[in-house]
Amino acid sequence: MRAPxxxxxxxxxxxxxxxxxxxxxxxxxxxxIDVSGTYADxxxxxxxxxxxxxxxxxxxxxxxxxxxxxxxxYDRENVExxxxxxxxxxxxxxxxxxxxRRLDAFATRPLSAAHTDIPGAIMLASExxxxxxxxxxxxxIFSDMQEDLPRGEVRRLDEQELAGTRVVAMNVKRLGRxxxxxxxxxxxxxxxxxxxxxxxxxxxxxxxxxGKLPEYLAASR
Amino acid sequence: xxxxYFWPESPGLSLLALWVLSVLFLWAAREPMLQVMRGLxxxxxxxxASVGDWCREAAARQEARSREVLLAAGELELHGRMExxxxxxxxxxxxxxxxxxxxxxxxxxxxxxxxxDYQRCGDAPPEAPGWTGAVEAVSAIPAAADPxxxxxxxxxxxxxxxxxxxxxxxxxxxxxxxxxxxxxxxPEWKEVRGLLARMQDVVSRSLRVTARVDRCVDEFQxxxxxxxxxxxxxxxxxxxxxxxxxxxLAIALGGAFINFQLIALPMSELVPAGARIGGVPVATVAAxxxxxxxxxxxxxxxxxxxxxxLFPKLASLTVGRRRLIxxxxxxxxxxxxxxxSSLAVLREQIVEADAALKLSLAGAADGVVAAPARSSxxxxxxxxxxxxxxxxxxxxxxxxxxxxDSSRLLxxxxxxxxxxxxxxxxxxxxxxxxxxxxxxxxxxDVYVSLPLRAERMLRGDDPPRRGPATSAERxxxxxxx
Numbered sequence: 066m067r068a069p070x071x072x073x074x075x076x077x078x079x080x081x082x083x084x085x086x087x088x089x090x091x092x093x094x095x096x097x098i099d100v101s102g103t104y105a106d107x108x109x110x111x112x113x114x115x116x117x118x119x120x121x122x123x124x125x126x127x128x129x130x131x132x133x134x135x136x137x138x139y140d141r142e143n144v145e146x147x148x149x150x151x152x153x154x155x156x157x158x159x160x161x162x163x164x165x166r167r168l169d170a171f172a173t174r175p176l177s178a179a180h181t182d183i184p185g186a187i188m189l190a191s192e193x194x195x196x197x198x199x200x201x202x203x204x205x206i207f208s209d210m211q212e213d214l215p216r217g218e219v220r221r222l223d224e225q226e227l228a229g230t231r232v233v234a235m236n237v238k239r240l241g242r243x244x245x246x247x248x249x250x251x252x253x254x255x256x257x258x259x260x261x262x263x264x265x266x267x268x269x270x271x272x273x274x275x276g277k278l279p280e281y282l283a284a285s286r
Numbered sequence: 287x288x289x290x291y292f293w294p295e296s297p298g299l300s301l302l303a304l305w306v307l308s309v310l311f312l313w314a315a316r317e318p319m320l321q322v323m324r325g326l327x328x329x330x331x332x333x334x335a336s337v338g339d340w341c342r343e344a345a346a347r348q349e350a351r352s353r354e355v356l357l358a359a360g361e362l363e364l365h366g367r368m369e370x371x372x373x374x375x376x377x378x379x380x381x382x383x384x385x386x387x388x389x390x391x392x393x394x395x396x397x398x399x400x401x402x403d404y405q406r407c408g409d410a411p412p413e414a415p416g417w418t419g420a421v422e423a424v425s426a427i428p429a430a431a432d433p434x435x436x437x438x439x440x441x442x443x444x445x446x447x448x449x450x451x452x453x454x455x456x457x458x459x460x461x462x463x464x465x466x467x468x469x470x471x472x473p474e475w476k477e478v479r480g481l482l483a484r485m486q487d488v489v490s491r492s493l494r495v496t497a498r499v500d501r502c503v504d505e506f507q508x509x510x511x512x513x514x515x516x517x518x519x520x521x522x523x524x525x526x527x528x529x530x531x532x533x534x535l536a537i538a539l540g541g542a543f544i545n546f547q548l549i550a551l552p553m554s555e556l557v558p559a560g561a562r563i564g565g566v567p568v569a570t571v572a573a574x575x576x577x578x579x580x581x582x583x584x585x586x587x588x589x590x591x592x593x594x595x596l597f598p599k600l601a602s603l604t605v606g607r608r609r610l611i612x613x614x615x616x617x618x619x620x621x622x623x624x625x626x627s628s629l630a631v632l633r634e635q636i637v638e639a640d641a642a643l644k645l646s647l648a649g650a651a652d653g654v655v656a657a658p659a660r661s662s663x664x665x666x667x668x669x670x671x672x673x674x675x676x677x678x679x680x681x682x683x684x685x686x687x688x689x690x691d692s693s694r695l696l697x698x699x700x701x702x703x704x705x706x707x708x709x710x711x712x713x714x715x716x717x718x719x720x721x722x723x724x725x726x727x728x729x730x731d732v733y734v735s736l737p738l739r740a741e742r743m744l745r746g747d748d749p750p751r752r753g754p755a756t757s758a759e760r761x762x763x764x765x766x767x
Contacts, residue, residue: 090562116647125554152558154636158643165647 089200091126092286094119095190098145098171099134099208101178104238111207111236112172116165118278119205125150125157128197129164131171132186134208135178136215139185145171147193181213184220187264191226201285202230205278209238210257222264231268231285232261235275312730313737320727327723334716341709345702352698359524359695368502375495386488393481396474403471407464524699528692531685538682542577545626545675548668549573552632577679580622584680587615594687623676630672634665 096119098111115131123129131146132138146167150157187204194202204227214220234254243250258269268285272278291300312319553576554569561568588594590612595601600611731738 088562088565090565113649116649121644121647126558154554155639158639161643162646 089198090286091128091197091199092123092282093128093130093194093197093199093202094123094282095130095132095194095202095204097132097134097138097183097186097190097204097206097208099181099183099206100176101135101181102209102213103211103240104181104207104209105177107207107236107238108176109172112168114207114235114275114278115168115205118275119282120161120165122279122282123150123157123161125152125154128194128199130190130193131164131168132189132193133171133176134181134183134186134206135176136180136182137185137218138182139189139220141189143186143189144193149197180215181208181211182215182218182220183208183210183212184214184222185218187222187232187261188220188226191230194230203282203285204230204232205235206232207235209240210234210253211240222260224263224265226264227261227267228265229267230265231270232266233278233281234269234271235278236273237271309734309737313734313741316730316734316738320730323726323730324723327719327726331716331719331723334712334719338709338712338716341705341712345705345709348698348705349702352695352702355698356524356695359691364502364505368499368506371495371498371502375499386485389481389485393478396478396481400471400474400478403467407467524692524695527688528696531688531692534685535682535689538679538685541675541678542581544671545580545679546573546577548633548672548675549576549626549629551636552629555632555636576622576626580619580676580679581682583615583618583622584676585683585686587612587619587680588683590615594683596683596687596690619676619680623673626672626676627669628672630668631665634668 096111096115098108099105100108120129126149128149129146130144132143133145135143137143146164148160148164150160183206187206190204194204234257237254239247239250243253254271261269272281288294288297290304291297292303293300550570550573553573554567557568557572563571585594585596586600589597589600590608592601600608603611
């Protein structure tokens with residue numbers, strides 16, 4: 066009688082152990098903010114969107130990586146903030162407040178860049194996000210998506226550079242020639258889509274309304 | 287279908303060819319095919335009939351067993367009621383009749399004292415002074431006008447007056463004493479009346495309890511009668527406890543949900559917030575486990591208090607061990623209630639901190655963030671709820687036991703109904719199979735009627751010309767005995 070009972074207990078334990086989830090539900094969010102040329106005036110707005118739509122909805126265990134896009138973006142100096150939230154919500158709240166202060170300082174710091182190295186920033190972000198081994202990775206790019214590399218610099222995205230990463234273009238500013246011919250803007254964005262898909266990106270999309278970002282981040286978790 | 291066509295460009299011709307071929311094939315295989323059809327029909331019919339018989343027998347067995355279980359449940363319930371009544375009688379008689387001896391003694395004492403007082407209250411009128419005869423003798427002297435006689439008479443009158451006054455005073459004093467005694471008797475009479483009223487109360491209560499026992503005995507006799515007769519005679523019905531316990535459990539489930547909501551958020555401070563089990567955050571699972579633990583501890587406590595009997599093995603434990611488990615259970619409940627209360631307070635703090643954080647990130651003024659609207663009422667309310675709800679959840683064991691018991695009885699009844707239904711369905715299918723066994727060969731012959739007719743013409747056989755088949759012929763054809 067005891068042997069079946071012991072077997073039943075073992076089976077129940079195995080069932081419970083089987084229920085424990087090997088999948089990771091934490092999320093790594095990378096944010097790239099363009100500080101060069103025509104997009105320099107959008108820095109404060111970008112920080113405001115991050116503070117309002119991204120940080121409040123992060124949960125303990127999530128990672129936030131913020132880097133700026135300038136002339137030479139593939140540089141550790143470009144990293145403005147990197148933190149993983151503590152497992153305890155009260156500590157995580159304190160960390161959120163701290164990173165919000167750092168982003169405020171970044172928004173008001175005088176910065177300028179002659180060129181726009183978007184792929185370099187993407188490569189930098191891909192390395193940092195890959196290190197987290199988070200369950201889902203999302204890369205938000207605040208830029209006009211107009212690449213302008215300095216002469217002699219080469220940026221080539223590997224095939225698996227963005228494997229499993231969803232890339233979202235936020236608040237894309239239209240340039241002067243985009244006004245003259247919107248087709249130019251669309252061709253540019255399509256080009257980025259193809260390029261990122263070739264780099265293994267799980268998704269490429271744009272949001273005009275930042276209010277949809279929390280829902281998107283929750284769905285991609 | 288088109289792949290079967292001989293000539294795909296001529297489907298009509300292909301279908302005709304297929305039909306002709308099938309008719310020829312079936313005509314050639316008519317005898318074995320008819321045997322197969324009859325055999326299959328008979329097997330199907332007998333199988334379904336067996337299933338129907340089995341279902342009916344099983345339903346009858348289950349019904350008898352269900353009736354036994356129902357009677358046993360009723361007996362148990364009645365036994366419990368009688369036991370409760372007898373315990374009440376025992377307690378009542380022990381208390382009331384235990385006092386009866388002292389009550390009676392007090393009554394005796396009082397009556398003795400009253401009797402003594404009554405004896406002392408006897409009215410003894412004072413005797414008349416003994417001078418009356420002397421006065422009559424002196425007054426009979428002839429020389430009544432003699433001054434000496436007058437003096438003697440005056441002296442006698444004075445002595446008589448004085449003696450009368452003294453006797454009157456003594457009489458008054460004794461009367462006053464009697465009045466005092468009578469006055470003292472009044473409260474004792476009242477006490478006697480009160481004691482008699484209490485005795486009457488004791489007797490009437492005993493009579494009422496006896497009447498209840500009489501009713502229980504009557505029901506018990508009805509139960510014994512029901513064992514011999516139909517179970518419907520029994521007044522016990524599982525529906526009432528089932529519905530009531532279901533309702534109470536639903537309410538308890540609502541309480542558990544509130545309890546769960548109260549502690550789910552703050553649990554994220556105690557367990558890893560990012561980890562999940564089956565997609566559910568560990569904090570949520572932990573909160574659920576705590577609620578379930580409270581229910582489990584409550585079940586043990588109720589068993590130890592002998593209110594429920596969900597674990598029969600626990601009933602056989604010694605009193606000491608039962609008290610130990612009860613103490614541990616109550617301490618565990620107290621501990622869990624304390625934990626929940628503190629978590630409820632923590633929850634309020636986390637909610638406030640989250641609100642302040644969101645305000646801060648949204649760019650609200652620092653003053654607004656630093657001094658959010660504060661009130662101690664929600665905190666106190668949540669703390670009290672957190673402490674009280676575990677104790678309420680602990681009582682879930684009572685309706686749970688009732689639900690389990692009544693579900694067993696209702697399940698048995700449902701099983702009987704299902705078995706009866708299956709039996710009837712199997713019987714109907716067996717009937718259908720019998721009909722097919724009869725009709726199938728005829729339909730087969732209709733399909734191959736052209737080659738069959740040709741065969742009979744070539745053989746010179748007369749076509750079967752007969753009226754409706756007799757039952758004996760049908761039996762012979764279908765092979766049913």
